[in-house]
Amino acid sequence: MELNELGMRACEAKYQAAAVSEVKKNDVLKACAKALIEYNKDIISANDLDIKAAADNGISEGMQDRLRLNEKRIEAMAEGLEQIAQLSDPIGETIEEFDRPNGLHLKKVRVPLGVIGIIFESRPNVTADAFGLTFKTGNAVILKGGKEAINSNKAIVKILRQVLENEGLNPDILQLIEATDRETTVNFMKLKKYVDVLIPRGGAGLIRAVVENSNIPVIETGTGNCHVYIDKDADIEKAVPILINAKTQRISVCNAAESLVIHKDVAQDFLPILKKALDEKNVELRGDENVVRILGDSVIPATEEDYGTEYLDYILSMKTVDSVEEAIAHINKYNTHHSECIVTENNDTAEAFLNGVDAACVYVNASTRFTDGFEFGFGAEIGISTQKLHARGPMGLKELTSYKYKIYGNGQIRG
C-alpha cells in the first residue's frame, strides 16, 4: 500500500482509537494476548522464513537469536500485552483545572498524541509491545520494522488486526509498512501530514538517520554513553559492585556504563581494587596517563575517541579528575544525556553532581542500569528519551500522550 494511503487510514482510525473506553481497550489487549498464543504456529512459520533468510544472508548467530521466535517468546509477548491491560489508562485525566477572572473555566486534559510512527530494528517482539502501548494510550500506530523480521512482523500484525476487527474496531489503528526498501523508510520519515510523532528504536545509526531526515517531530531514544564517577568521598564497598553492575550486568544495553571517572585522591588506593573486579569479568581497560601509571601496562592508553564511545562491549574507558567540577565538565562534554552516577558519601558533592550533570537520570550510589520503565515503576516503556523536549528518561504510557485545553464559557468575548 502507498504511504499516503496508509497515512490517511491512520488519521481516520485515530479518532476511533482516541474514543475507545478503558474497559474496551483492556478487553482488546487481552484478546490480542490470547490470539498470539492461539495462532503461535502462524508466527513461528513466518519467523522460520526470516531465520532462513538471515542464515542465507550470513547474518550472525547473535542477530539470528534476537530475531528468533518460539512458543516461549510468543508467550512473553502475550504476557506483555496482559501487563499493559493491567496499567491504568492515562487518557482523559484532568492534569490541571482553573478559573479565570472573566468566568472562563479551563481544564487541561490528557489526550492521545494521534498517529505515532515507530521505526525499529530486528527484534519482532517490539511489534506487539509497541501496539500495546500505543493502543492503551488511544493512539493509532504505523510500524516500520527491520527487513530481517518482515515475515514475523506481518504475521503478528495480521493476528492483531484481526482481533481489532473482531472487536468491532477499525483495524487501521495498527498498520505495518510492508515495503522494506530504504526509500520507503525515508519517505515515511517525511509523512508529517499524517504522523504526529516519530519514535526510532534502535542503534545510533538509525537514530541519526531519523533525526536528519524526518520532518515529523521525533523523540530520540537510546544511545547511552554512561559514566560512573567515584568521588574522593566514595565508599569503596559500594563503588565496586556499582561499577561492575553498571558495566557488566548486561553490556549491550543503553544504560550500561562505558566510562569510569575517578577522583585523583582515591585513584591510587581504589584503582587496583576496581581492576581486580573488572579483570574477573574480562573487561578491557583504556585509561588516561594517571590510570596507566597506577595500574601498569595492561591498561591501554585512552584516546579522545574512547571517551566519546558507547562500546556496548566488555571495554571501559577510565579518566582521573581533580574535583567533582572537573568530573561534571568531563561527563557533560562526552555523555549522551542518558544516565550518570556518582559514588560518594558526601551529600554536598552528591547534590552538586545531581544538579550539574546534564542527563535524563542522575544517580547517587546506585547503578545506571536502573534507567528503565519497569524499574521506575511505570509498568512498561516504549524507550528511553535522551532529548529534553516532551519526555526525558524512561517513557511509559503518560509519555505517549499530549493534552488539550477544554474551555467552558457563557458568552465571553475579548475586549
Place this chain on the structure above:
Amino acid sequence: MELNELGMRACEAKYQAAAVSEVKKNDVLKACAKALIEYNKDIISANDLDIKAAADNGISEGMQDRLRLNEKRIEAMAEGLEQIAQLSDPIGETIEEFDRPNGLHLKKVRVPLGVIGIIFESRPNVTADAFGLTFKTGNAVILKGGKEAINSNKAIVKILRQVLENEGLNPDILQLIEATDRETTVNFMKLKKYVDVLIPRGGAGLIRAVVENSNIPVIETGTGNCHVYIDKDADIEKAVPILINAKTQRISVCNAAESLVIHKDVAQDFLPILKKALDEKNVELRGDENVVRILGDSVIPATEEDYGTEYLDYILSMKTVDSVEEAIAHINKYNTHHSECIVTENNDTAEAFLNGVDAACVYVNASTRFTDGFEFGFGAEIGISTQKLHARGPMGLKELTSYKYKIYGNGQIRG
C-alpha cells in the same frame, strides 16, 4: 562570528544560566529593564537605520510600523521584563517524588531546556521578550531576527549583554546571529550539536522552512485556521458577539476565526442575523451552496481552498453541516489544531465537540481570541504551540523547561 563558535559559547553559558538563583535572575531582569530605558536613544537611532532601509526598500507602511521603536514602545519592552521578574521561577520545582521497593528514592525535578534557538520575523520587541522568558527559565538563548530589524536587534542585545556582564554573568547567555543571509539561517537550523530546541515565531512560510530544514527538535507555533461552530442548540444572543469577536477583534492574529460552521437547522434563521453583524464590520463572506441560497449573491461561493485558508483578513468562509459529527469532521479536516469554538446550550453536544475536535484549545460559548498566555493567566508567552509534542497551546515559563530524574540510592545494583 561563526555559527559553531556561537553554539559552543552558548553551551558553555548554559550551565551558568541554569545555576543562577531566582533572586539574582529577577535582579538582572529589572536591571535590563532599566538599561533599555536608560539607553533608549541608542536603540532609537539604530532603529532609525532599519526604518530608513525599509523605506528605501519599499517595505509597506504596515510593516514599517511593526518595525518602529519609540520611547513608548521601549518602555513597553522594559515593562515586559519587569513583569517576567514578578513571575515565579519554575526551575528546581519537584514535579514528582516516589520510592521504589528496592529503596531507591526518585525525584523528578524541573530543569532548563539548555540552549534555545529562536527565529523570528520583523518585530524587534521580540528580542527583549524572548531573552526575558528564556533567562528566567535558566536557559541560554541564540536569537535570529529578521534582517529588516538587524540594527535594532543588535542595539537591544548589546545593552542586555552589557547588563549580564555588569552583573557578573556570562554575556553569552544571550547571543544574536548578526549575519542576515538565508544560508546562515538554514545552517542555524542544523546546529543540533549545540541547540536543544528551536522555536520559530512568524508566518506560515517561516514555520514550514524551519520544520523542513531543522534537525533540532522544533516547537511549531502560530498558524491558526480557527472555526466557530454554531450548533442547532445555540443561543443566537451568544453566537453573534462570539463570532464577531473571534473574526474581527484583531484580524491579523493566529487565534482569530477564519471560518463559520453552522447547523442546517438554524442556518435559515441565524445566517441573516449573522450577516447583518458581519456586514457592519465589512467582512467578505464565502459560503457553500446552502449559505449562498439563504443569503443570496452577495456571498461568494466557497472553494476547497477557502476552507483551508488562514485569511488574516476581513474574510470569512462559511459551511453548513447536518450534525455536530459533521462539524467535527469538517474542522478536523481543515484546521491547524489551534483554537476552535462551539456555540451551544446543549451540554452533551458541547462535550462531543470538546472531545472530538483535535485542537490545542477548544471553547464552549467563548471567543477563540482567548488563546493567549496572558489570558490563560501564565503571565507571559513565548508563542502558541500547534503541535502535540512537549507543549500545546499557549507556552509560558513552564513550557520552556524540561526535567531530570535525581535518584538517591545506598548501593543498589540491578539483579
